[in-house]
Each structure stands twice: as structure tokens, then as C-alpha cells.
Amino acid sequence: MQSLIEIQQQLLPDLLIVMRKRYLILRQVMLSDMIGRRTLAASLDMTERVLRAETDFLKAQELLLIDAAGMRISDAGKRLLEDMEPFYKAMFGLSELEERIRKHFGLKQVVIVSGDSDASPHTKRELGRAGCAVLSKAMKNDDVIAVTGGSTLAQVANQLTVQTPLKGNWFVPARGGLGESLDYQANTIVSTMAKRTGAQYRMLHVPDHLGEEAYTSLMQEPNVREIVEVIRKARIVIHGIGDAMVMARRRRVDAAVVDALKAEGALAESFGYYFDRSGSVVHKMLTAGLRIEDIMETEVVIAIAGGRSKGEAIAAVMRFGHDDVLVTDEAAALEIAAIIDQEE
Incomplete structure (x- = not known):
């Protein structure tokens, strides 16, 4: 029987791309403690425009905290990363x-x-x-x-x-x-x-x-x-x-x-x-x-x-x-x- 990950890769490959992108954003912010958008975009090789859309979404989901000093991960974001880690490893080999x-x-x-x-x-x-x-x-x-x-x-x-x-x-x-x-x-x-x-x-x-x-x-x-x-x-x-x-x-x-x-x-x-x-x-x-x-x-x-x-x-x-x-x-x-x- 096919795993859910294999089914998603066949039917919804774009979903996995988006999930990976958001996972990497959260992970990088967590590792940085506090980081600005420009620095984060450079470290992820992502344009600021694309990153802004993703971080706004993650903020709305209460996974990121963003203020004038920069952005940091919320407690809910940390818990989500911990829960996602084994899934992420399986998803990307x-x-x-x-x-x-x-x-x-x-x-x-x-x-x-x-x-x-x-x-x-x-x-x-x-x-x-x-x-x-x-x-x-x-x-x-x-x-x-x-x-x-x-x-x-x-x-x-x-x-x-x-x-x-x-x-x-x-x-x-x-x-x-x-x-x-x-x-x-x-x-x-x-x-x-x-x-x-x-x-x-x-x-x-x-x-x-x-x-x-x-x-x-x-x-x-x-x-x-x-x-x-x-x-x-x-x-x-x-x-x-x-x-x-x-x-x-x-x-x-x-x-x-x-x-x-x-x-x-x-x-x-x-x-x-x-x-x-x-x-x-x-x-x-x-x-x-x-x-x-x-x-x-x-x-x-x-x-x-x-x-x-x-x-x-x-x-x-x-x-x-x-x-x-x-x-x-x-x-x-x-x-x-x-x-x-x-x-x-």
C-alpha cells in the first residue's frame, strides 16, 4: 500500500514544495533566534517578495512573531517543527x-x-x-x-x-x-x-x-x-x-x-x-x-x-x-x- 507521502508526491507535488519552503523558513528563524527579512531571504536564497508572503502567512497562523526588531519563532512554531521533523525526513528522503x-x-x-x-x-x-x-x-x-x-x-x-x-x-x-x-x-x-x-x-x-x-x-x-x-x-x-x-x-x-x-x-x-x-x-x-x-x-x-x-x-x-x-x-x-x- 502506498504511503500518504507517495500519494501526495504524485497528486499534489506543489503542496510538498510549499510545505518544504515553510518548514525551512520556520527552521531558519528558530536557529537564528531573531532575524530580519533581508537576512532570512539571503540565507534561504529566496526573493524578499516571496518571503514576505510566506512569513505573513506564518504570522497569521501564529507560528512566527514579527516586529520592528525582526522575526522569531513562537512556541507553537517550535512545537510544529518538532512534530514535522520525522515527516520532513521521510518526505525528502x-x-x-x-x-x-x-x-x-x-x-x-x-x-x-x-x-x-x-x-x-x-x-x-x-x-x-x-x-x-x-x-x-x-x-x-x-x-x-x-x-x-x-x-x-x-x-x-x-x-x-x-x-x-x-x-x-x-x-x-x-x-x-x-x-x-x-x-x-x-x-x-x-x-x-x-x-x-x-x-x-x-x-x-x-x-x-x-x-x-x-x-x-x-x-x-x-x-x-x-x-x-x-x-x-x-x-x-x-x-x-x-x-x-x-x-x-x-x-x-x-x-x-x-x-x-x-x-x-x-x-x-x-x-x-x-x-x-x-x-x-x-x-x-x-x-x-x-x-x-x-x-x-x-x-x-x-x-x-x-x-x-x-x-x-x-x-x-x-x-x-x-x-x-x-x-x-x-x-x-x-x-x-x-x-x-x-x-x-
Whole structure:
């Protein structure tokens, strides 16, 4: 028997176009908190005349609040978006795409948000919100959660909320991170997550990459050794994924190592390890914190990464085979699907 969505696509295709347009307007306004018509029109690639007609309709339905300062979504609009999300995913093929990627990489769950994080900060924020939902569902009492750095994980931290304080939980950095932008350091992110959830946190004040002598010396320090032991016992790891060359430049890796990474076919970077197209580790940077063997033993591993430019990198880390959940965006998911097509 045909689904209602399939019937609508055949008999009322224009209705689905209008529904998608209005859904995207409401979603963009919600992600922006407050936004002007001109900015909204530009972000949706829509003329102001068309947008005015749609926002006037949504205001009349009491889904948008509009005044001289701009527009924001109403409580009724937020509830409608929540109710529409699964329908929207089914209507535009995201549910099918989630299931295809999940099966191909043997994951427990894939969550795809619409848009492209490379092109829209609002999509990156939505990626963070979806990551919050996955993390909140995974957390139990007295958990240790290890978190990597990065702009996407910072979005998760800034939106994380819980119904009851997690007093027995600990957020810890997955590894050292001094040298990165302060806002995106794992230490900053775990502090924010803990404060927003009523949990506790520990910091690891060591550089991201260490020489062998410095590593040996640091690991003899009782305080460092103690926090590293806690990190390596984490039940949940939540991490980002980066393009290998981009991450190497950002971390000021010396030219000889960059050349070696290229020669080894490094395509992706995550938790201090570099992966080739097949998901094999081709290079690791000596760092205090999580090791690859710890990731393999971790009960719940959640990857959050998006943007068309990261499609190949995400696929490479998924082939490594030790993630349980992937949270990504539509642009990256389509790139991953294209890679899957080439393999099949």
C-alpha cells in the first residue's frame, strides 16, 4: 500500500514544495533566534517578495512573531517543527539516506540534519542540537564522557540541556588541546557541558601534540597520570572529524610530517589519529589522553561532523569501524552516499 507521502508526491507535488519552503523558513528563524527579512531571504536564497508572503502567512497562523526588531519563532512554531521533523525526513528522503549509511557502515544510528555546515552557520548549530539529543539519550548516571575539541563540539556544548542535574557525571577532555583556539579547546568544551548539566569536569592542561621526551616526562606527573586514567575509562566518547590536511595545518604540524601524511594517504583526522580512505590508521600524534585501543573498548562512540567538504573524511573514519552513532548534515551525507555508490 502506498504511503500518504507517495500519494501526495504524485497528486499534489506543489503542496510538498510549499510545505518544504515553510518548514525551512520556520527552521531558519528558530536557529537564528531573531532575524530580519533581508537576512532570512539571503540565507534561504529566496526573493524578499516571496518571503514576505510566506512569513505573513506564518504570522497569521501564529507560528512566527514579527516586529520592528525582526522575526522569531513562537512556541507553537517550535512545537510544529518538532512534530514535522520525522515527516520532513521521510518526505525528502533523509530517513532513507540515514538507513542506507547506517547499514553500510554497521552503525547503530545515523542522524542527518538538512543543509550544509560549510555554507551555513545555522546548519552547524542544528548539527550541534542534534548531537545534544543523541548525547542526552546515551548518558546514564555516574557516566564519564570524553569529549574532543572543535567548532562542532562547541555547538553541542552551548546547547546541551538536561531535565535533572547530572551531579554524578564527569565530562573530561579526550586529549590535551593547548594551542588551539580557546573556544574550541576540549578543556573549554567540557567545562561548558558540565556547567550546563550540573555535572563535574576535569581538565588536562597539556599540549595537543608532544615530543617523546615531553610525553614520558608528563606521564610521570601524578596529576596528569590520574586524569589520563579517568579519561581512558570513559563510557562515552563524543568526537568530531576533520580533513587530514586542514587539521595538520591548524595544529601547525611541521612540513616533514605533512609530507609524510600525504605519502601515507591520510584523508581524515579524529582524536589525534590520521586515517586513510580505507579507515586504517596511517599516522598518530603522541598526545596525552585517549588512545586508539581505548576507543575500541568504549561502550558508546558518537561522531558529529558535517559539511560537504568532510564527506570523504567522515566515510574514512566510519570505515575504521568503532563508531556507534553518526550525526551529520545533508550535504555530507550525500557525499557519503556517492562514495557508497562507487563501492557497490
